[in-house]
Amino acid sequence: MPWNFGRVLTERENPLREPGTWLEPGSAHLDVSMHEWMTGLGLDNETVALGYALNTSYGNDAHDISALMMLARAAFSTAQRRHLPEGVVGYTVRGGAQRIPEAMAxxxxxxxxxxxxxxxxxxxxxxxxxxxxxxxxxxxxxxxxxxxxxxxxxxxxxxxxxxxxxxxxxxxxSQPMTQLYFATKSDFWEHDGFAPSLFTDGPAGMVAASRRGEDPERVTGLTAWVMGRNALRLDSVSSERASATVVEEVESVRPAVRGQLEYIGRQSWAADPFAGGGWAYFRPGQITRFGSVMSAPxxxxxxxxxxxxxxxxxxxxxxxxxxxxxxxxxx
Ligand SMILES: Cc1cc2nc3c(=O)[nH]c(=O)nc-3n(C[C@H](O)[C@H](O)[C@H](O)COP(=O)(O)OP(=O)(O)OC[C@H]3O[C@@H](n4cnc5c(N)ncnc54)[C@H](O)[C@@H]3O)c2cc1C
Incomplete structure (x- = not known):
């Protein structure tokens, strides 16, 4: 599936054995674009576009991101999974991740x-x-x-x-990233038999079910995770227009959703002056240029x-x- 292809590939084909080795001079040859790295594995342009660039979480497309960063990220995920008990895919924080800095404070x-x-x-x-x-x-x-x-x-x-x-x-x-939040008026997924979440190749990006209630199985709403240029496009219009754009697309690809979404609001990390984006990413060559000096006191x-x-x-x-x-x- 498009949202997982790049992740699986970077874990399976990862020359980095341990996270942390990405900053070593011996890894510099991997500081090329994801496009170059993926085509080097024999994949064609269409596969790269579908398997990496669709609503990607890092960069605007496969030319805009260092393969070395994605391999470092993959090495980190692999290392984390070694510590997980069998059958556990990850952890979340009851009440939201904000509880962590609050407890630290x-x-x-x-x-x-x-x-x-x-x-x-x-x-x-x-x-x-x-x-x-x-x-x-x-x-x-x-x-x-x-x-x-x-x-x-x-x-x-x-x-x-x-x-x-x-x-x-x-x-x-920093990663352009905008989220739009929706409440659902009905369990529309019961009607068409698909999973509540969906992944689009249009302006709605990934529309993921949130489960934020006491019961971790119950869907409490939908969040559109919109990345890259599509996020910047949604930021450039009014909140209502952005919501209409997302709803129109979701309704057109999934008729059971028609009339079932209630718009709650929008959050843009690129437009937030105290963030400037969801998280940092490295363009090809930037790890080699900046990696050893950027955190110096x-x-x-x-x-x-x-x-x-x-x-x-x-x-x-x-x-x-x-x-x-x-x-x-x-x-
Ligand atoms: C939607 C979303 C989902 C995410 N999901 C996950 C996840 O599942 N797992 C995970 O590990 N990470 C996740 N992340 C990433 C995670 O949130 C960040 O990696 C983490 O918060 C970074 O912490 P930080 O302290 O470096 O920066 P931040 O959390 O950005 O903190 C920087 C602080 O500096 C403040 N600041 C900025 N400028 C000024 C100024 N001029 N004066 C005073 N204060 C200022 C900001 O207000 C902010 O409070 C997610 C991020 C987003 C946006």
Whole structure:
């Protein structure tokens, strides 16, 4: 199936035995496009377009993403599965993943201050000052800067970053990603006999059933996960127009859905000034250019976030990089 083809292929054909080896110089030959890597396996352009580029989670298409990143991601998934008991495909957090940082915040000695937009970070060599949009100012010995690169681009960092590290902050892309949320007026899947979720090759992207209630089997709504250029197109129109675009497509490919979706709202990560995209990805060649320098401390400023993870991906990557930044400060 299109949504799984690339994942299965990168796990099955993966020359990386362990996650973490992607940053080693010996892996640099894999820092080519997914298109080049997949066609190198003997697949034709149509298969690459169907098997990688359809509503892909990384990049806009198979030319826009480094195969090395996808192989690192696959090595991470394979390694994670080794720790899972037989028959378990993964875990989720009861009440949503937001419960994790909330629990972490409760364990801190000092209170977390919310609603503070950082506009500048200034390192005077003896201390660091953090300036916020509301005029407040914080001083400390060190700063851990945990924002994604699109957000960091808007923060005035003094002294400025230089060389390839500055280039990485300026150039590393973040995944355009928009979600539209729907409630369902009926269990329409009971009528046509298909699974509640569907995957399209149009502007609705992947429309996945959510199961957020007490009963993990019960469908509580549908979420359209729209990636890449289609996400940017939906961001460029009103929320109602975006919803109509998705509903029209879903209804046209699946008649049982007609009149059964109630629009709740839209969330765009690309349009969020504090995110700039769903997650970072590397274009072909960017791992070789930026991988060894992008997380380096800059005076008293240390960097972390999922985009700077060395072994893990996603939330685990964010935590791993946070531990690395803490070790830099302690050591
Ligand atoms: C829809 C979706 C589904 C996902 N699903 C999964 C999943 O199933 N598993 C998984 O492991 N990962 C998943 N991820 C990825 C995961 O959410 C990220 O990898 C993780 O949150 C990254 O953590 P982070 O701390 O690096 O960055 P973030 O969580 O983005 O945190 C950065 C913080 O910096 C703040 N910030 C930015 N700019 C400023 C500023 N100027 N001043 C002050 N604060 C600022 C932001 O508001 C934000 O709170 C998903 C992501 C999305 C969008």
């Amino acid at each position: 409760r364990a801190l000695v000092t209170e977390v201050r919310f609603d503070k937009a950082v506009t500048g970070i200034e390192d005077s060599a003896s201390e660091v000052s953090v300036h916020c949009a509301d005029g407040s100012l914080y001083r400390g010995d060190r700063v851990v800067c945990a924002v994604p690169f699109p957000a960091l681009r808007k923060i005035g960092l003094r002294p400025e970053l230089v060389g390839r590290q500055a280039q990485a902050v300026a150039d590393l892309p 800059h005076g008293r400023v240390h960097f972390c976030g999922e985009h700077l993870a060395r072994i893990d991906r996603g939330m685990e990557g964010a935590m791993e990089s946070g531990e690395r930044a803490a070790e830099e400060i302690i050591s």
